[in-house]
Amino acid sequence: MSRHGLSLPFSSMLFLFGSTLIGLAAIDAGINLLLILFGLCAGAVLLSAVSGWRGLRHLTVRRMVPDSIVAGRPFEIRYAVRNEGRWAPIRNLHVLDEVDRFSPIGAPEGFLHLLRPGETGFAGVPACARGRGRVRLSAIRLSTSFPFGIFSKSVTIPAEDELIVFPPLARLIGDLESCAGMGEAPGLASTPGRVRGDEEYYGVREYRAGDNPRRIHWRRSARTGQLMIREMSKPRDHQLWCVVDTRTSPDDAGQAERLEQAISAAATAICHALEQGSKVGLMCNGEPLLVLPPGGGRAHQPRLLRELALRAPNHVDPLAHHVQRVAWPARWRGVCLIFAATDGADLRAAARGLSRSIGPTTVLVPGTSAFEGLFAAPQADSEEWPPETMRGSLAARQRPRGRGRSP
């Protein structure tokens, strides 16, 4: 059920106070011109209170969000607002999405200048997530303070939705295969060396920062609504385990930041391995314990990234304990990368256990030379996203969600 609201900012209270003073002065002094000014002020107050208030009840709104959101990468949420009323147009309409307080994105807010009766207006709101996590969109608030800005009238339409912001992808600057010892892994085929020019077309995947822009598949991008690139490498039959130790100390702020870097690096490694045709498994300690067996393909990547996006730091759950508890079948064997915020006895014990159960294991902790040699922070994405030429197609292809309608 929609909720209506009428708010009065402090500046408007001052205006009301001033208007009252003008009225009192006019009556006291018997000055007719002052009385005219008072009439104008009173009229402005009344018009501001009632104008548009009824019109808001006739609005319906639809939210359109992109399929995938990556932290640090601008994206756009669009709102289609329709004025079902027959008479009154709505002016200066604010569209505000209500999100959680700790959401990685700020409350998206759009603006429509004019919405005539029977007209549908689209408000596109650019946004950029600060970090990974879950974004709960609970309701859409439509408000207007037209005219005069004295009162702000609003209607809140429930429209629940959820967005998952994937971890930011780091730049891979080193050779992940050699670092992880993929070629030496038991039971795995060796990776043939890639010579420039001998790449073959393999498929199409989503664009990520750092990809060669020349390989953008424009036709597919326009059709799907997001940038796609041609994938030119050959599939390989590797198995990679990414183990993320989410344990941090509650009193150390630096550990929390390093954990985010580790998760970002894990996501990068997962994406890279999947693009190379490897199968990737994921294990995370914490509540609840997560063990995703190795898998490959397009559908597997968002599942892994989603788990990484939602994984919260834990302060009590050691990794080694879980490594010992999990039964590791032989078909899961491969190479293993452990991403952790800090090095310690528990991590080393877990690494030993994993090397016994899975295969060659590498510990990557932010700040260490091994980590810094492989991953670099993502470049600031200052370029326009999406490109100007694609906005129309994006708008058409965006996934409609959260239909709301006021009763």
Next chain:
Amino acid sequence: MMPFGSSMRTGLVLLALLNMLPALEPDGSWWILVIAVASAILSGLSHRRVRRPDSLRWLVRVAVLASVGYLLYEMFAPQTEQTIYILDLGHFIIFLTCCKFFEMHTHRDMGLIVLMAFLLMIIGAFVSASPLFGVVLVIDITFGLAWLTTFQTRREIDQLVQRRSRELPATRATSYHAELIGGAPPFARSLRATLLLSIALVAFSVICFVAIPRAWGRGILGRMNRFVPASATGFTEEIQLRDAPIVQDETLVMRVRLLRNGKPITGEEAAPYLRGATFDRYRNGRWQRSSAGSAGALPVRSSQRIVPLYPEIDPKSVDAFTIEQQIWLESLGTGALFSMYRPVAIASSDLRRVMPGAADATLHTDDPPRGAVAYQVFSCVSEAVNFGREVPPPRPRTGGIDKIVRAFARGYFNESGEPIGPERHEDLATVICGFLRSGSFQYTLDRGTGPRVTDPMRDFLFDNPRGHCEFFASAMAGLCMSLNIPARVVSGFYGGEYNEVGGFFQFRRKDAHAWVEVYLPGRGWVTFDPSPPSPERRVQGGRGLGHAVSSFVDFLRFKWATLVVAFDTRSRGDLARWFEQWVREAQETREGTGSLLAVLRAFLWGPEMLQRWERILYWLLLVLVAVFAVLAFRVLWILSIMLQEYVMIRGKGDKAVVRKPEARFYDRLLLLLSHKGYVKPRQSTPREFALELARARREFADLPQFTEWFYEVQYGGGTLGRQRWKRLEDFLRRMREDPAFGAR
């Protein structure tokens, strides 16, 4: 981010300059407007050329200081002109606005200029009475309103983009801003869109104007309204010399037919002086009537019988040496009855009682009927015939006359210094009258200066020899009285237009006049008119576009002064009665009496006696009333819905929470959390809230545990052990004492 472009800036500056006019017009300080316009131009040039140079900033600061200094000088420095603080305040605000022209960088700056423009309009409402205020108001609620809504839109967009720019890359925020601004409708469309708003505002304003009763307050703030600069010509029962422009009022006051021995007197034979009131005492620029010497109320009855005003006069003998005046007064506002000197008999079917003034030979009634009045007055032809009622006047009261005026009269008109005998009264009066009509003094309805501290009569004689008939009459009476010659000022009507077809004189309010009567022994009170022929009267005969425009402006000024500025309780009553009478007439006299259609037709057409422009105004009023009715209905409807929702929400309010004593720690916890900025949403359960906080801030990792304890204690019947209490107290203490707690 620059909040507005050059067009918005120009519009704002023009709006501010326009709103300065009503505050500047009363005292004619147009040089301040010149400064304001120059500031606007300079600010525009500097805005385009440079961006916030330090020299400009310092210049603005110096200008603000100079404005403060000028305000103090105006308020406290001794000046010849009377200090009117609200005008000084207006000047100060105008100077501040000029300074602000150079600092229009943010929305706040722009809002301040709008606020100052509004304050100037308030000051204009206090001090102005000219239609310029109305013109500015009309521009404000059309173009100004469109500008204001455009400004509001841009401000909202800027604030929105500013909020979004915290998480967006700078280039994306800029392009988003440009995208939103680019979608704004052009100004012309905004103007059309705000037209309905303007009409609604005018409707509200008119309804407030008419509906709010007057004369409620004690006029504490009304003391600021000391400077009503414009008034209309017309007869008043008081004479106060003020430096205020007077506009020509064309309203018809009365028609007079003059008969001598049954034959009409034409306009070529005489220019009649119709006396209304006399004044013989001067004090502080105001003439007063010391004593009328009334003989008491005289019943006239509602008959055509001629009633002698003095018992010793035989009505049968009056025909021989009197002039008969048949007078139709349009309305009797003050109770004054007009007649030529000296009335001896009266007849009327409209008047109940009259009170003849024995000392000054004027007529009044204490029971003025509403509407038009007709009466006949018989007056003596010759001043010498006084029926034995000639009473020598007392010695003139010269106490209120400025000593410089008295010294001037004695030194200029009586150089010898010898005592002035009665035989010289006529000569001296003639000399003084000639002195004032000699050309040294200019007749004008607008003296063009503000109020002065000096005596107005002295100011007229020595400093500013310009004025209207009241100044001339006052000067002559004052000079005569300074020479101990009995004199008095008379106000009434003079001249008029002679209608040859009807054979009557027609007097309008613009024909109101003041002249002097000097007492000459043996001849009684003799009329002297020191006013030179008025240029305004000469203009009346002009032709051409200029004259037409001038007449129209004059007409507007008059209508504004009478219908708006001087609208009072009596006007409200008259309006209500007029409407009531018209409705009654419409119901009775229209075709198809009694039918709803006839009444509706009459209502839409309006009263038949309306002129064309009045009918247009009537229809405009109907539109406004209709708009107001629709708006009022809509407001009531929406208010009822809002009230209904409010009551519904209140009805579902939280029931009082009964907290167990041991579980009260949770309330303390919530309070401390709210101090940190984490307010528990109403829709969240305590567990959800705690989990959310624990996920977001690692320092709140224990909150879910504490919440479980709260559940156990509040709902499970459990108790908190000593260890738990210790942990809780420790946690609460840390949260209370560590300002950064919860930020990590």
